[in-house]
């Protein structure tokens with residue numbers, strides 16, 4: 402289970418590189434064909450998928466295009482904020498008119514607008530931490546922050562199925578990396594016990610610091626993190642907890658505040674709360690929320706804060722406005738309705754698939770639903786048949802999953818209606 406953390410084979414291309422075999426090349430092209438199509442609409446409940454045709458076997462560049470309107474079961478638009486919204490969109494347009502699409506500056510050189518400071522306050526308040534720092538990209542939040550938080554002499558203990566951005570950040574940090582069996586607290590404890598004696602004070606251990614990294618909802622498994630048990634073990638062994646809530650923030654919990662709210666974990670027990678704005682909030686970028694001291698330290702030292710152009714102001718405004726809707730600050734109950742809807746939709750779709758006999762991974766309340774296909778050869782067939790039926794799905798295979806654990810990954814949205822879901826089931 403530590404193959405994913407050790408391997409250099411983290412892209413799709415190596416499947417065929419160096420293999421001259423004609424049939425393998427053909428297979429690779431066919432697989433690629435299934436997830437490379439451009440979209441010409443917002444990623445809402447329905448999307449316009451652009452299909453390209455070549456009538457003479459790719460021999461010339463003459464191509465025609467056809468646009469197919471499909472039920473969208475692939476985007477991370479959990480709360481439906483990725484489409485035009487009566488509250489968010491006018492505010493995003495006002496911000497675009499006033500601030501433009503880019504600050505053209507780093508955060509420390511004039512790239513901090515009033516929208517950025519408001520966003521950081523708003524995120525800290527929403528996730529339940531004293532302070533927050535935001536970045537223009539979710540992926541870079543993990544990969545740039547980890548090397549600032551820990552380095553040589555430190556120990557990272559990472560869930561075996563953590564996202565590639567965490568793997569890259571962990572590798573770039575220079576810390577020693579140990580991997581624990583996916584979402585298995587007893588194995589985490591075993592790994593910790595191998596490294597330190599229980600109750601040993603932080604100053605008497607062979608490691609400068611220990612960070613345990615987990616995700617709120619695992620994006621390829623749809624599974625909720627066993628956070629209460631993991632937090633208890635980290636407390637016992639005095640290790641820091643780093644929680645990536647890319648897929649859980651906004652999507653789960655009574656008020657959308659993520660897995661801590663859902664599973665009853667005190668946010669004070671999670672040292673670093675990371676998340677992205679690209680799923681539930683329909684925007685882009687990522688955040689780290691933590692104590693005032695940690696956030697101030699990151700603001701002084703993190704190269705991605707000091708040297709990268711700040712997050713686009715309209716994107717920042719989209720996040721602020723969508724959080725306001727979730728908190729009911731727009732004066733409506735739409736936020737609560739969206740949260741109820743994503744829960745109902747996810748639980749309905751999962752249980753119906755299971756009744757039909759599909760093998761579906763993940764837990765109740767999770768909007769991520771992998772349907773196991775196992776054999777990678779089924780990927781093109783499944784994906785094309787869905788497209789033929791005007792349903793867009795994402796299929797995932799090696800190296801993002803082990804070779805024989807290919808799957809279709811369904812993402813449910815609050816903007817799906819019951820009829821949409823029934824159509825997909827049919």
Ligand code: PMP
Pocket residue numbers: 538539540541543564566616620645647648677678679686687
């Ligand atoms: N963390 C996790 C767990 C993810 O699944 C992703 C991407 N889906 C990221 C980080 C990177 O976020 P982004 O796509 O917003 O850059």
